[in-house]
Amino acid sequence: MxxxxxxxxxxxxxxxxxxxxxxxxxxxxxxxxxxxxxxxxxxxxxxxxxxxxxxxxxxxxxxxxxxxxxxxxxxxxxxxxxxxxxxxxxxxxxxxDSGHVLGIDVGAHRVLGVLSELDGTTVRTAEARVDPHLDPEARLAEVRDVATRCLTAAGVDRSTVMAVAVGCPGIIAPDGTVTLSTVIPGWVDFPLARKLARSFACPVLVDNDANLAALAERDYGIARDVDDLIHLLIGRRIGVGLVLGGRVHRGYGGAAGEIGLLDFTTWEQSRQLLLGPATGDTTAARDHEVTERLLQRARAGEPDAVGIVDEFCAVLARQAIAMTLTVDPQLIVLGGGLADAADLLLPRLREHIAERCVRPPELAASTVGPEAVALGAVRLALGAADEALRQQAGART
Amino acid sequence: MxxxxxxxxxxxxxxxxxxxxxxxxxxxxxxxxxxxxxxxxxxxxxxxxxxxxxxxxxxxxxxxxxxxxxxxxxxxxxxxxxxxxxxxxxxxxxxxDSGHVLGIDVGAHRVLGVLSELDGTTVRTAEARVDPHLDPEARLAEVRDVATRCLTAAGVDRSTVMAVAVGCPGIIAPDGTVTLSTVIPGWVDFPLARKLARSFACPVLVDNDANLAALAERDYGIARDVDDLIHLLIGRRIGVGLVLGGRVHRGYGGAAGEIGLLDFTTWEQSRQLLLGPATGDTTAARDHEVTERLLQRARAGEPDAVGIVDEFCAVLARQAIAMTLTVDPQLIVLGGGLADAADLLLPRLREHIAERCVRPPELAASTVGPEAVALGAVRLALGAADEALRQQAGART
Missing domain, CATH: 1.10.10.10 (Winged helix-like DNA-binding domain superfamily/Winged helix DNA-binding domain)
Known part of the structure; x- marks a missing residue:
């Protein structure tokens, strides 16, 4: 595992x-x-x-x-x-109800926890707004607090939790250490899984948030039964999750999907024009409103806004093309906050991709919504709980 | 399967x-x-x-x-x-020796067959030089002939063959039809697996040759125990084989690794300068000699030859970078005829990749040699034989 x-x-x-x-x-x-x-x-x-x-x-x-x-x-x-x-x-x-799992989405501005039974039924959720500049230990304390609030509110004993999974932006090493994160730079080299494991007597897993969103999309969303899938998780920053051959593909060092580095400068420019800075002093709400207004103006056909959307799609398409030519997915899912702008983005992306790829994949907007990462974390934790269950069954026979 | x-x-x-x-x-x-x-x-x-x-x-x-x-x-x-x-x-x-498998490498200029026992021991090989412009049925006849020569020379009865696997350039659909091939254009839409299956009473599989070279590299070569691997099969043309999570990754429509389309025009130019046309009237021997002389001149530091090698590596590196950022492999293998030029190519590729990738993979030259595709085909056929064996064991109990 x-x-x-x-x-x-x-x-x-x-x-x-x-x-x-x-x-x-x-x-x-x-x-x-x-x-x-x-x-x-x-x-x-x-x-x-x-x-x-x-x-x-x-x-x-x-x-x-x-x-x-x-x-x-x-x-x-x-x-x-x-x-x-x-x-x-x-x-x-x-x-x-003989056991539970916890899935937790840790972003720059928010921590969301979902407590679930072993059949995937959500028992309770808890959320905290957090300062994007919070230091690593304080952020970890928020994660612990959200987990505890889920358990307390549901009246569920901590000892019944069979697995915990956390999704966060960045590259996660196989041992659950965050090795690179532009969104939560304070967590770089932070042994997240090991530290959080002190609060639980069960396995604690950490994975990239886009990977988990891809998992959720496959279980609950538009990507059902899709074995080869690229999930673009687009909020203030962009993460890419890959499911290949029916399994999350993390790569040798957890760095799969870091396609933003392909044309980094161009990408940063066009991304910031549409979405604002990935981190910074602006609050989540303000960023979101600016982007929303820009998208509305593009829908109304205002040339400067249309130009920003066009350019954003051209650069994003170049990344999607590179990934498509590499792994030939059946489906590319547009997820995260920008899934709401699918009407603007998908037709443009489709056109670029069809021009360059010998077998263009389908494109679709995510249908899971803003809980995607936490639900994917639940899914990952359920897999770990299955293993633990097998182990317990084995120990008794 | x-x-x-x-x-x-x-x-x-x-x-x-x-x-x-x-x-x-x-x-x-x-x-x-x-x-x-x-x-x-x-x-x-x-x-x-x-x-x-x-x-x-x-x-x-x-x-x-x-x-x-x-x-x-x-x-x-x-x-x-x-x-x-x-x-x-x-x-x-x-x-x-209770059963055998056949692995066959079908290129534009050569058909190579390897007959193997069920433990992978090679029993016999047979080879045919073929005209690159041979029509589809005539090329298929050559494949059948090479298979028959393997069996006859070894004194092995055709009924003991438990699986046949064929590697050829191009995109292979899941049903074993060649859907795209610039190297053997006559085979496009040719139901290769179905036609060849008429000569055998066992499963006949068809796969992209670079995929099979990657499999062989993992079994017999430099990529032993490597689960995330990109194999660049470079001869007159370039094929890319991917092994991800320990399995060959073909993609939804068999089009994984078609990264040559990323900057197609630039790539064609720099590729042809070094390797000559992918198909054409030149014989294999002549192409090979031209490339060899050019590589020798580059080794001697002659500026025009060094320039061609530099440019070739820059464009190839761009493809390797795009694939690395997508799947984060542990190792990239340089295989095919150009593996002999690893001394020139690998240092240049390494430098480009390290500049752009957050977690650069290792790079190494193939150690399997010119039988890589046929040996990979043997490996694929052995997998199918395993399944058949399981089936026969099951049918008797």
Missing amino acids: LYDHGRPVKGEFVSTAQPEGGGQSLLRLINSVAVLSALRESGPATLTDLARATGLSRPTVEAAVDELVEQGWAAEHEPRGGRRVGRPARRFAFRA | LYDHGRPVKGEFVSTAQPEGGGQSLLRLINSVAVLSALRESGPATLTDLARATGLSRPTVEAAVDELVEQGWAAEHEPRGGRRVGRPARRFAFRA
Whole structure:
């Protein structure tokens, strides 16, 4: 598991396969995991349902289910009333509330936390506006505070949190250290995952925010079932998240998608004309209003505003073209605050890309909205929780 | 399985998991595959060795081994002589000669075939020089002929071939049709996989040659254990193969790595100055000599030759930079004929890339040599044979 800190989430699964008598235990583990996985995908199910879904025998399923109930991962439902003669079939369901995960979006101006059950249901959110110039430890304290507020408001015990994932701008090293960030420069070389892990007894993962937005788009948004995807997360700054072959692609040093460096000076100029400085003394609200007015004037056809939008799209398209020629995505998603300007941006980008690419991808605006990064973090944390769950199942068999 | 034509290589595995009694059969299949996989990775092994490697019980391993011997996938070895008292332990080995695969490199001027056993050992190679203007059917006939010559010379029956993989320049659609090729324009829209599959009773796969060179580099060359890799296959033309997250990345429409289109005109000019036209009436030998002389003059410091090499590297670096910023590879490999000019090219490329990339990758020359594409094709075919093997094991249990 990449970007993992805290207790190991892999290894236990493998180490149960001991030479002496390990075969039996490995098979029991495989069966438990198969049944649990079937339970999570179905609604309440009978033993017969589960035998059908897993291809296992009914006695094997029954033993696995009893073990899962004992461990708190499944619960027996009340039998359905009906006209049947004899004892009704026992029905079981996955207990989504048997554990929780936290997803946290840390931006320059905002920290957003989402507490979720193991089936992805949101239990609670909490938000804090933060000063973009906050020092690293103070910003970390805000993150801790948002997490605690989610848990307290929901009445959820911290010990039930099985994984925490944080998204933030910049390049994140495989150990969860921020190695480069123009948006939160104070966090460069800050061992974010390791520090935050002190507040939790579970794995803490850190990932680039655009990667997480791409994950969210694939789970909840316009990119459903898309395995090759580029997500452009455009707010005051631009981040690029890549999903390739169905998995987030971070690159060897976490620096995938740093395409803004391709024509850095030109890009900075055209970006700032439209979006304002990436960091600075302006508040989030003021920046946003300036950009909004400019976009409105472009919609009205005012030549100077149209020129800024044209130039912005030309430079952004050049980056999209370079990435498209490299990885041939099915879809490019325009996300972040500028998704609202898709009417202006997408037709221009489409034209540039079609001119230069032998197989132009589809282009679409994000449909997930401003919680995309936090929801992607929830998704990443759910994956880590799955591993932990497998581990716990393994440790008991 | 991508790029697959011929009989299906997946599906049987899944369909053995029938609701009624399927659990037992599925477990037997899993055991067979686990034992076979352990046998392939080890040398000759005893039942105790195999039980240790798989975590299965000794009786389960014994049943699986007997089945594998009956099916021809494993053979019992003579017991080792020694000082032990009592019956010596039975030893078994994977029969690599129980099946074969064919890897074929189809270029504009050459067709190269490699016949290999299931452990990757080369049994025979065959080569044909071909006219770059050959029509599609005639070129296909050359491919068939090279395959037949491999088999005949080795005395290997065609029915033992479990998979065939072909590498050729251009964009290959998921169904094995060549959709774009500047090098072999006659093959555009040619259903290569489907046509070639008529000569074989096994899966026939087609892939881009640079993708296969990247695979070979990872298995046999400088890129061992590298999961994020860009392979520049430079001969008269340039192909780019990507391995991302340990897997070949082809893109949604097979068009990944078509970075030559980024600055197409500039690229064509600087490429032709160094390498001559990608196709044309010149023979392979003549092109190669012209390039060789030019490289020698650059090594001697002759300004016009140095200028051509400088310009070529500047444009190629721009493509490498765009790809690096997109996917952040660990390593870029310079392969194909120009790998011999690594002394001239690599230092120049390194400098350009370090200037622009926040995390510059390592650069190295290929160490596999001119058989890279064919060996990569063997590797791809071995993967397909593995699937077929799993299927056959499944069908018998």
